[in-house]
Amino acid sequence: MYDAATTALIAALPHPVLLVDMAGGVVKANPPATELFGARIAGAQIRAHLRQPEVAGMLDRVLGGVPEGSASFVSSSGSRETVWHVIARHVGDGTVVLSLGDVSDIEAAEAQRRDFVANVSHELRSPLTVLSGFIETLQGPAGDDPGARAEFLGIMADQAERMTGLVSDLLSLSRVESAEKIRPRTPVSIDMVLKATLAALRPQIEAAQLSISYQVPDDIADVPGDYDQLVQVFHNLIENALKYGFSGGRIEVAAQQMPAMPGFEGAVLRVSVRDFGEGIDPVHIPRLTERFYRVDKARSRDSGGTGLGLAIVKHILSRHRGRLVIRSAQGEGTIFDAVLPCGPPQN
Numbered sequence: 581m582y583d584a585a586t587t588a589l590i591a592a593l594p595h596p597v598l599l600v601d602m603a604g605g606v607v608k609a610n611p612p613a614t615e616l617f618g619a620r621i622a623g624a625q626i627r628a629h630l631r632q633p634e635v636a637g638m639l640d641r642v643l644g645g646v647p648e649g650s651a652s653f654v655s656s657s658g659s660r661e662t663v664w665h666v667i668a669r670h671v672g673d674g675t676v677v678l679s680l681g682d683v684s685d686i687e688a689a690e691a692q693r694r695d696f697v698a699n700v701s702h703e704l705r706s707p708l709t710v711l712s713g714f715i716e717t718l719q720g721p722a723g724d725d726p727g728a729r730a731e732f733l734g735i736m737a738d739q740a741e742r743m744t745g746l747v748s749d750l751l752s753l754s755r756v757e758s759a760e761k762i763r764p765r766t767p768v769s770i771d772m773v774l775k776a777t778l779a780a781l782r783p784q785i786e787a788a789q790l791s792i793s794y795q796v797p798d799d800i801a802d803v804p805g806d807y808d809q810l811v812q813v814f815h816n817l818i819e820n821a822l823k824y825g826f827s828g829g830r831i832e833v834a835a836q837q838m839p840a841m842p843g844f845e846g847a848v849l850r851v852s853v854r855d856f857g858e859g860i861d862p863v864h865i866p867r868l869t870e871r872f873y874r875v876d877k878a879r880s881r882d883s884g885g886t887g888l889g890l891a892i893v894k895h896i897l898s899r900h901r902g903r904l905v906i907r908s909a910q911g912e913g914t915i916f917d918a919v920l921p922c923g924p925p926q927n
């Protein structure tokens with residue numbers, strides 16, 4: 581059973597595999613198993629290495645005669661945790677084969693999905709609670725008071741708008757995600773995208789009394805892109821600068837063509853949206869593009885934000901084979917750079 585062919589066979593498998601006798605002694609371990617448990621695993625007692633209760637219980641049952649079993653455990657090396665799924669099976673001849681699979685990515689995706697559902701439900705529940713509360717109030721005596729009725733209907737309309745905004749953000753996120761592999765090819769003028777975006781945001785810009793500096797060269801190259809999605813990108817970046825960086829009094833929108841940039845083949849456009857507001861604490865920066873991530877939840881929610889904007893931006897840029905770079909200094913403001921390849925699409 582433990583001949584050269586068996587050794588060669590388990591050595592060829594990419595994941596950790598161990599052969600164990602009925603007393604739990606490790607007879608053979610392939611290189612990934614040695615890497616996981618250490619060089620002295622061969623000849624050792626498997627129970628000494630797999631002591632987590634769920635796995636230990638499963639091993640006892642299988643070594644006690646149950647033909648097969650499976651269990652999971654977590655190993656950590658440094659700061660990285662790996663979730664392993666172990667399958668133990670009798671192969672006859674008094675040998676049990678233990679095969680380990682790294683299921684960390686599956687577990688992480690599952691956790692992300694659960695978080696996502698929890699977040700969506702939470703975000704929808706608050707406006708719904710407000711709506712039901714006011715419906716009840718209006719069904720009571722307050723319904724006969726025209727002043728109160730007008731005020732409550734105004735609040736209800738705001739909440740309904742919030743929910744509509746959330747649902748449309750969710751839909752656009754899922755549309756962008758499902759089309760992410762297909763790179764858009766139509767030549768798009770960034771100058772037109774930025775001008776259309778600024779025109780749409782004109783009322784907010786005026787209300788915030790901000791001055792805008794606009795620096796886009798006339799002869800700037802087109803990018804292969806999706807016009808509407810690029811408008812969405814800069815709408816969110818400029819709107820964020822307005823909502824969170826207005827204290828600086830001005831915003832700069834600039835685009836520049838660069839012959840090369842690390843990580844890109846060929847020329848790129850760097851489109852920057854810069855504000856001179858409070859800036860963002862560096863601890864938050866890597867997480868800003870996560871769905872529903874907001875630095876100051878209450879404040880962002882008051883301004884109607886759901887924290888999906890930058891997640892959508894990131895996906896749209898990645899569909900364009902581009903990248904988002906965030907630089908910020910507290911008290912000085914923030915620069916969001918959207919980097920877009922401008923050569924003809926190859927992939």
Ligand SMILES: Nc1ncnc2c1ncn2[C@@H]1O[C@H](COP(=O)(O)OP(=O)(O)OP(=O)(O)O)[C@@H](O)[C@H]1O
Binds near residue numbers: 749820868880881
């Ligand atoms: N220019 C900025 N200055 C300071 N903080 C910012 C800036 N842009 C974004 N942020 C922070 O990043 C968070 C995430 O931004 P994002 O655009 O994803 O969400 P949002 O604006 O809150 O909601 P939505 O875009 O869905 O309406 C914001 O809530 C805010 O806390």
Ligand SMILES: [Mg+2]
Binds near residue numbers: 889890
């Ligand atoms: Mg936003």
